Amino acid sequence: MTAVLNALTVLITVTVIALGDRGAGAQALPFETGATGDFPLEILADDGIEWLQSESVVHARGNARAIRGDLEVKADILSAHYREGSGGETEIWRLVATGNVVITTPQETAYADRGVYDLDSAILILSSRDPAQPGRVRVDAENGRITADEQMEFWQLQDMLVARGNARAEQEGRTLTADILVAYLTEAAEGGQRLSRVEAFDNVAISTPEERIFADRGVYLAEVETASLLGDVRITRGRNQLNGCRAEVDMNAGTSQLFGCGPGDPAGRQVQGLIHPERGPERGREN
Numbered sequence: 001m002t003a004v005l006n007a008l009t010v011l012i013t014v015t016v017i018a019l020g021d022r023g024a025g026a027q028a029l030p031f032e033t034g035a036t037g038d039f040p041l042e043i044l045a046d047d048g049i050e051w052l053q054s055e056s057v058v059h060a061r062g063n064a065r066a067i068r069g070d071l072e073v074k075a076d077i078l079s080a081h082y083r084e085g086s087g088g089e090t091e092i093w094r095l096v097a098t099g100n101v102v103i104t105t106p107q108e109t110a111y112a113d114r115g116v117y118d119l120d121s122a123i124l125i126l127s128s129r130d131p132a133q134p135g136r137v138r139v140d141a142e143n144g145r146i147t148a149d150e151q152m153e154f155w156q157l158q159d160m161l162v163a164r165g166n167a168r169a170e171q172e173g174r175t176l177t178a179d180i181l182v183a184y185l186t187e188a189a190e191g192g193q194r195l196s197r198v199e200a201f202d203n204v205a206i207s208t209p210e211e212r213i214f215a216d217r218g219v220y221l222a223e224v225e226t227a228s229l230l231g232d233v234r235i236t237r238g239r240n241q242l243n244g245c246r247a248e249v250d251m252n253a254g255t256s257q258l259f260g261c262g263p264g265d266p267a268g269r270q271v272q273g274l275i276h277p278e279r280g281p282e283r284g285r286e287n
Contacts, residue, residue, distance in 0.1 A: 042067040045078075057081045074102040075115070093119050101126070112137045112152075122156035131165050144171035146181075159185040159193065169198070174251065175207040176200060176220065195222040204229065210254060211237040213247060225251040233258065242273040 043049065047062030057079055060066070064078040076099030085091040097103075097115040104110075112126035113136055128136035131150045138147040146152070150165030160182065163169075167181040178200035186196040198220040206213045206227060216231020227249040235242045235256055245261035260270040 056083060070106050072102075072104045073097060074100070074104075076100055095119070108139055108141045110139045110152075124154040124156070125151055126154075127151035128165075134166060135168075137163075144169065146170075146183075148181075161185070173209055176205070176218075177207075178202060178204045178218075197221055204231075206249065208251075208254070211235060211256065213249060213256065215247065227251070240273070240275050242271060244271040 043060060043064075043066055045060040045062050045064040048060075050059045050061060052059070060078040062076070064075055066073045066078060075097035077097070079096040079098070080092050081094040081096070082090050082092050095115075095117040097112075099113065101112045101115045102109065103115065110126060113129040114127045115124065116127075117124045126137050128148075128150060130136065134149050135147040136149065137152050138145060139152065146161075146163055146167070146169050148163040148165050148167045152164070153162040154160075155162070163181045163183075165179070167178055169176045169181060169183075176198065179202035180200070182199040182201075183195060184197045184199075185193040188194040200218040200220070202216065204215045204218045206218070206229070213229060213236075214232070214234040215229035218227055218229040220227045227247075229247040229249065231245070233244050233247045235244075235247060235258055242258050244258040246259040248257045248259075249255075258271050
């Protein structure tokens with residue numbers, strides 16, 4: 001998540017270059033960008049760079065690409081919105097990537113139809129133009145993939161990612177799906193960030209090579225690789241199915257525990273199961 005946000009801030013410098021290249025003798029405005037670094041920035045746009053002073057925005061149009069070092073942002077249009085800051089300086093406050101958005105870092109690649117980064121709130125929103133088409137928004141990483149039909153939100157200050165609309169997380173043969181997935185990150189001992197916790201809401205499903213588990217909501221703890229599922233819980237293994245109100249799943253051990261609804265449930269529901277005995281090889285008939 002942090003790598004994607006860092007890549008998008010490359011767009012800030014688009015405005016510096018565009019406003020500083022207005023012809024002979026022109027001077028760049030003193031932007032507060034926070035995007036300094038040792039790597040030069042390369043801007044490529046088939047249809048050129050457009051500066052609209054009346055709207056306080058700069059557009060790079062036509063297969064636009066912003067590249068700095070090993071970070072790259074591509075889109076049909078890259079836009080930077082600016083304003084006058086409290087000290088009189090010109091500052092960027094909103095970055096927009098529109099159409100065929102691809103954000104590439106050494107760790108992750110993000111895809112979307114539109115990306116908007118608000119610098120005041122430090123929130124990046126990647127969205128789909130057509131939620132009816134599955135997987136239009138996705139982030140591919142070395143150890144897995146996250147997709148969403150509607151949008152993903154990266155809350156930088158809260159170290160949080162929200163995936164909405166048939167959200168799906170895949171890793172090492174295991175899949176977690178829900179209407180909404182909320183992932184929380186924490187600082188890793190070796191530097192950077194690591195996944196700490198995932199909360200899943202509505203139409204929750206966990207799939208492994210051995211079983212499928214369905215529930216209304218769930219919580220996954222990444223450090224211990226366990227999940228707690230609540231609501232109308234169903235565990236399916238082959239033709240066998242167990243129903244209950246709560247389940248505890250240990251991903252490492254490959255075990256699942258199912259519990260009833262407890263004394264607080266008005267219906268007094270207990271664990272129910274439908275078990276099909278395994279058939280051995282059929283014996284041939286004797287003549």
